[in-house]
Amino acid sequence: MTPWLAAARAVGCEIAGRYADDVDAQARFPSEALSALKEQGLLGILVPESEGGPGADIAAVVSICHELGRHCASTAMIYAMHQIQVACIVRHAGPNPWLREFMRRLVREQLLLASATSEAGVGGDVRTSICALDERRGKFTLTKQAPVISYGEHCDAILVTARRTLQSPPSDQVIVVVPRADASLQVQESWNTLGMRGTCSNGYRLAAEGEMAQVIPAPYADVSAQTMLPTSHLVWGALWLGLATEALSRARSFVRTEAKKKPGVPPVGAARLAAAGVELQSMKGDVLSCLRRYMDASASEDTLAGIPFAVAMNNLKILSSGKLVRIVGEAMLICGLEGYRNDSAFSIGRLLRDAHSAVVMVSNDRIAANNANLGLALRDDPEPLA
Numbered sequence: 116m117t118p119w120l121a122a123a124r125a126v127g128c129e130i131a132g133r134y135a136d137d138v139d140a141q142a143r144f145p146s147e148a149l150s151a152l153k154e155q156g157l158l159g160i161l162v163p164e165s166e167g168g169p170g171a172d173i174a175a176v177v178s179i180c181h182e183l184g185r186h187c188a189s190t191a192m193i194y195a196m197h198q199i200q201v202a203c204i205v206r207h208a209g210p211n212p213w214l215r216e217f218m219r220r221l222v223r224e225q226l227l228l229a230s231a232t233s234e235a236g237v238g239g240d241v242r243t244s245i246c247a248l249d250e251r252r253g254k255f256t257l258t259k260q261a262p263v264i265s266y267g268e269h270c271d272a273i274l275v276t277a278r279r280t281l282q283s284p285p286s287d288q289v290i291v292v293v294p295r296a297d298a299s300l301q302v303q304e305s306w307n308t309l310g311m312r313g314t315c316s317n318g319y320r321l322a323a324e325g326e327m328a329q330v331i332p333a334p335y336a337d338v339s340a341q342t343m344l345p346t347s348h349l350v351w352g353a354l355w356l357g358l359a360t361e362a363l364s365r366a367r368s369f370v371r372t373e374a375k376k377k378p379g380v381p382p383v384g385a386a387r388l389a390a391a392g393v394e395l396q397s398m399k400g401d402v403l404s405c406l407r408r409y410m411d412a413s414a415s416e417d418t419l420a421g422i423p424f425a426v427a428m429n430n431l432k433i434l435s436s437g438k439l440v441r442i443v444g445e446a447m448l449i450c451g452l453e454g455y456r457n458d459s460a461f462s463i464g465r466l467l468r469d470a471h472s473a474v475v476m477v478s479n480d481r482i483a484a485n486n487a488n489l490g491l492a493l494r495d496d497p498e499p500l501a
């Protein structure tokens with residue numbers, strides 16, 4: 116186990132899990148867990164050694180998300196969303212001195228990064244922007260109607276997608292790094308949701324200004340294909356796997372307790388538990404195979420830009436979110452009324468509510484429609500199995 120994973124496990128067991136129900140009940144930011152993750156230096160682990168970080172790979176982040184997902188899905192999602200933004204800067208900053216200094220600050224100060232990709236008027240189609248950078252003499256201003264910015268009021272910077280210029284078409288997008296101090300956030304919509312309540316994902320009118328040097332030089336189309344989309348689906352898949360694992364662990368405890376009450380009589384939930392374990396194993400296989408595929412492909416921009424890779428990463432999101440909902444649903448059936456209660460040791464309620472965010476967090480229908488389009492261009496060359 117890496118020291119990072121050991122530290123994350125301690126934060127998960129001792130802090131995130133302890134406050135998870137309160138975070139959920141009050142729909143409040145999991146400040147205890149995030150402070151602990153910062154204290155452990157876990158926010159900057161992806162930053163390369165050249166910029167003062169330890170240069171961890173995406174596998175380390177995926178493992179941490181999985182671990183945190185077992186204890187508090189909101190904490191895990193915040194950590195996951197933060198690392199998606201860090202990964203984009205690390206891979207695409209190039210020699211830009213502002214961005215390189217920002218990475219050093221991120222490690223020193225353990226900055227927490229949020230994202231404003233969704234925009235009112237385009238739904239969840241994040242490859243289209245209405246807002247645009249208004250550039251004058253090396254400086255920009257920007258206004259965005261952002262329906263959801265998770266932990267916007269608790270972050271240190273927001274990565275915002277926008278059209279490159281006022282004249283650019285909707286798909287000619289860039290990402291700009293906006294320090295929180297240079298952004299004004301006017302709340303437009305509150306976050307009173309079924310689950311993932313601790314992500315505090317209010318909607319805002321975002322207004323920002325800054326230097327053009329804060330813009331990630333690569334086009335967003337490349338950043339999205341090479342980094343944002345695959346890392347999103349990997350870290351989400353990992354934390355959802357953690358959530359599903361926790362649900363089955365509660366179900367297993369329930370079945371064991373039943374078995375002890377009536378020795379020699381197989382508990383009714385045992386067969387259902389075994390069947391749910393098959394699905395959990397297959398979910399784990401999906402995450403791990405896509406992680407390997409991403410790590411193998413990450414040196415080749417052509418592979419990352421290819422249709423088979425994009426379809427596989429989209430499939431990971433569709434598969435893992437669907438399996439999560441089914442597994443947590445099975446855990447509820449296994450635990451019965453004890454699972455349905457909010458105050459029992461076998462309660463599944465929070466997990467079930469958090470799980471349902473997975474299919475709407477970039478709608479599976481939208482992703483399936485993208486895959487349907489990509490599928491038309493997919494060639495039938497069989498890929499080698501191993």
Ligand SMILES: Cc1cc2nc3c(=O)[nH]c(=O)nc-3n(C[C@H](O)[C@H](O)[C@H](O)COP(=O)(O)OP(=O)(O)OC[C@H]3O[C@@H](n4cnc5c(N)ncnc54)[C@H](O)[C@@H]3O)c2cc1C
Nearest residue numbers: 230231232233238239263265311475476477478480481484
């Ligand atoms: C917990 C959580 C945290 C989030 N945090 C952030 C954040 O920090 N920053 C951020 O920018 N965004 C964030 N989001 C927003 C997220 O990334 C999506 O953009 C958002 O969930 C999509 O919203 P929508 O379902 O209203 O829009 P849409 O994707 O437009 O979907 C609306 C409806 O249309 C259907 N639909 C859409 N397209 C198609 C299609 N092609 N074919 C068939 N049906 C279709 C969908 O099934 C759905 O029923 C977060 C979401 C969640 C759940």
